[in-house]
Amino acid sequence: MLIVTIAFVVLILIGMPIAFAIGTSGALFFAQHPELPFTIPVQVTVSQTQNFALLAIPLFIVxxxxxxxxxxxxxLLDLASVLTGRLRGGLAQVSLALSALMGGVSGSAIADAAMQSRMLGDEMTKRGFTRGFTAGILxxxxxxxxxxxxxxxxILYGTIGQVSIGRLFAAGFVPxxxxxxxxxxxxxxxxxxxGYQPQRRTRPKLGEVTRAFTGGIWxxxxxxxxxxxxxxGVFTPSEIGAFAVLYALFIGVLVYRQMGMKGFVEGLESSLADVGSVMFLIALSAIFSYGIVLEQVPETVAGWIVGLTHNLTGxxxxxxxVVVVIGFxxxxxxxxxxLTPIVLPVARDLGADPVHFGIVFIIAATIGxxxxxxxxxxxxxxxxxxxxIGEYxxxxxxFLAAVVAVTVLLILLPSIVLFVPNMIFG
Structure with missing residues (x-):
């Protein structure tokens, strides 16, 4: 797998799209092992797309x-302003509240950051925030x-690692x-x-709070x-993705009445591009994963880590x-x-709860x-x-220090992560 890994890094550095770099370097593994039929890369790529659990991904994207x-x-922006507008930092605090409220809507860190930059970025700089600070918090x-x-x-981690997606969903709230x-x-x-000032000086009135919560309640x-x-037990993870699509249409068409045919078509067009890129990446990653399993990479990594420390926290x-560095x-x-097929078995062998580990792993992967x-x-x-970029x-x-500090806290205190899923699912 060393040559395959080097090939992957080289292909990334020369600018090849990630999906093709994974697929090409994964195919190189089979070129090194002529005893393996070269039909396997095609078979595992196609079979990966037939995984029923992965149906949740395109549905939630839509x-x-x-x-x-x-x-x-x-x-939600109105609600965020009511909740945090009086805190020192003004619109920066509002942007954090909006990120928390939007998490269940967009599902994508990149999409959320870009959207908020267009909504709040210019207004924040007009109010005296530096561009670096504004870009950093957004x-x-x-x-x-x-x-x-x-x-x-x-959904990706739960599907690949055979971990309860319901418990993962529940575990995300407290972190x-x-x-x-x-x-x-x-x-x-x-x-x-x-000396950055709050967005608003006065307390919101009861009627304003009520209107804001009513507007964002859906x-x-x-x-x-x-x-x-x-x-x-009403839905499986895949079925609840279909429910999410119907719920979004219900809100846009019947409740707020802001999504007409144009918005519907634009939503489908955006989803087509997003789903295509993600699913193509997942399909080609199966070639790479096949070599990882065959070469017993998880076992090798586990041996390396255990050689350094037997302590689960360490x-x-x-x-x-390692994940954060690779995420750069x-x-x-x-x-x-x-990395899920590599690091999850290691964590399980050391006694980690896969839900606790998954939340920490996802945060670490997202930092990049x-x-x-x-x-x-x-x-x-x-x-x-x-x-x-330098100013940013x-x-x-x-903000990086704050995220790292919270991540370390979550590692040290698994009960913080597992409290809600244990309460809901037992």
Whole structure:
């Protein structure tokens, strides 16, 4: 697998699209083993697309695109302003609240960061926030998105690792809240030092609060319906994806009446591009994964980690460090697809709960979206706000520190992650 890994890195460095780099380097493994029929790469690629559990991915992508066109975003922004507008840091705190509220809607950290940059970026700079600070908080705030149901990373990890997606959904709420608090504290410290003012001076009136909650209630109920449906056995993860699509159409067409035929077609077009790229990546990753299993890479990695430490906490920290470093160069979705078959068996052998490990692993994999040199969310935000990467990197350091601190806390205290899923699912 060494030659395959080197080939993958070289192909990435010369600019080949990730999916083709994975497929090409994976095929190279079979070229090294002529005793293996070369029909296997074709077979595993096709069979990967026939995995029924993966049907949830395109369905949730379609639901997210429909909900973004349903009028929910504007109402959630109003709610976020009411909830956090009086905190020091003003619109920066509002952006964090919006990320938390939007997590169950968009499901994509990159999409969430780009959307908020267009909505709030210019207004934040007009109010005196530096471009680096603005870009940093709008980017790092999106770390909440993948761990609030129905995050695509959870579905990928659960499907590949045979972990309960319902428990993963339930486990994301408390870590997301802690990340929100950690990032909010980092904003507060910076705002206090620089004199950034709250967005609003007066307390919201009861009528304003009521209108804001009423406007955003349909989005807030969305993850609740998902968990209740899974807990009561009404839906499988794939079936609840279909429910999510119908729910998004119901809100956009009948409740808010903001999604007409044009919005419906635009949602399908966006979903077609998103689904195509993600599913093509998943299909070709099967070639790479076949070689990983055949060469017993998980066992080798497990032996290496156990050789360094027999302590579960130390092993999880070590795995997260490796994942974050690799994430500097590879997208989070690719990391989850490629590394889950390697690191999850290691964590299980050391006694980790797969749900606890999964939440920590997904957060660690997501960090790379916000860091140089190839962070997709970072580039999206900096491009929209015309912010130099150097300024972004310097000013976003407190937000990176906050995310790392919360991740370490989650590793040390598994009960924080497992409290909600144990309460709901037993």
């Amino acid at each position: 639901a997210g695109n429909f909900m973004n066109r349903s009028g929910i975003t504007e109402r 980017s790092y705030g999106a770390v909440l998105t993948p761990i609030i149901p129905p995050g695509i990373g959870m 997301a809240l802690l990340l929100w608090i950690g990032l909010g504290f980092a904003v507060w410290l910076t705002a206090r030092r620089r 989005a807030l109920l969305f993850p609740v319906f998902l968990l209740v449906g899974l807990r009561m 092993a999880m920290i070590l795995i997260c460090v 160069f590879i997208d989070a979705t690719v990391l989850i697809i490629m 979206n916000f860091t140089p040199p190839v962070g997709a969310a970072m580039y999206a935000v900096c491009s929209i706000l015309r912010c130099p 990197t310097r000013e976003s350091a407190p």
